Amino acid sequence: MIWICATCAVETDDLPAPPVECAVCEDERQWVPEDGQRWTTLEELREAGTRITVTEVEAGLWGLRAQPAVGIGQQTMVVRTPEGVLLFDCVGYVDEAALDFVRSLGPTLAVAASHPHMYGVQTEWARALGDVPVLVAAPDAEWVRRRDCLVELYDERRELAPGLTLHRVGGHFPGQAVVEWAAGADGRGVLLAGDAVFPNPDRRSVSFMRSYPNRIPLSGNVVQRIAGHLEGLHFDRLYNNFGAVVPSDAKAVLRRSADRHAAWARGDFDHLT
Numbered sequence: 321m322i323w324i325c326a327t328c329a330v331e332t333d334d335l336p337a338p339p340v341e342c343a344v345c346e347d348e349r350q351w352v353p354e355d356g357q358r359w360t361t362l363e364e365l366r367e368a369g370t371r372i373t374v375t376e377v378e379a380g381l382w383g384l385r386a387q388p389a390v391g392i393g394q395q396t397m398v399v400r401t402p403e404g405v406l407l408f409d410c411v412g413y414v415d416e417a418a419l420d421f422v423r424s425l426g427p428t429l430a431v432a433a434s435h436p437h438m439y440g441v442q443t444e445w446a447r448a449l450g451d452v453p454v455l456v457a458a459p460d461a462e463w464v465r466r467r468d469c470l471v472e473l474y475d476e477r478r479e480l481a482p483g484l485t486l487h488r489v490g491g492h493f494p495g496q497a498v499v500e501w502a503a504g505a506d507g508r509g510v511l512l513a514g515d516a517v518f519p520n521p522d523r524r525s526v527s528f529m530r531s532y533p534n535r536i537p538l539s540g541n542v543v544q545r546i547a548g549h550l551e552g553l554h555f556d557r558l559y560n561n562f563g564a565v566v567p568s569d570a571k572a573v574l575r576r577s578a579d580r581h582a583a584w585a586r587g588d589f590d591h592l593t
Contacts, residue, residue: 329391329412434514
């Protein structure tokens with residue numbers, strides 16, 4: 321039986337009984353509910369009426385969500401290129417209607433995740449879409465809970481098609497990855513940032529954290545390293561893994577936000593506190 325953590329929705333190996341703990345949730349970047357670890361299965365979720373909804377985000381890009389939300393509740397980003405399709409940050413549920421929709425877009429090149437919290441049931445998606453690769457950044461290989469022959473490790477970058485590339489930037493996890501989609505935003509470029517870079521409610525800034533639920537920040541040096549890496553990519557628009565967006569001028573927003581974060585971390589503004 322493949323078990324799914326009810327809190328983070330990351331799948332396990334095929335096991336006769338669920339593990340005592342979810343290693344992903346026991347880590348300081350996640351959390352275990354007050355009433356303890358709970359597990360579910362695809363069958364249980366299906367019987368409860370869970371389904372996948374599809375929303376067009378922009379031309380060539382769609383968002384898939386589980387309704388009701390499963391686990392962390394991320395939005396899977398589905399990118400279509402002339403060569404095929406990438407699924408990024410797979411949700412912790414899959415159904416036939418969603419699979420049929422993805423198949424209608426063309427061959428699936430791979431599934432990938434920004435970081436371990438977003439692994440979901442990535443292997444279920446990959447198997448159902450033709451045994452395609454499950455791409456995992458090598459520094460995060462230890463977090464893969466379902467060890468499968470479809471899992472392929474990459475190091476710094478992995479080009480999936482012309483203009484569609486995974487980049488490892490680190491930060492939230494050492495293997496934290498983003499997707500550079502050069503054709504997005506009418507050719508100005510789109511960055512699928514996961515939560516390496518998280519748009520804020522003011523829509524004029526972004527945040528960088530080691531743990532969002534537990535409010536653990538990253539150092540100024542790490543934030544500047546991430547920003548410096550991303551500035552070399554082609555993008556004007558930025559999406560996170562929950563549908564929030566910096567619709568334009570995202571590189572300038574990134575730079576201002578990184579500089580602000582570093583300045584506060586240095587103590588430049590302690591006189592204001």
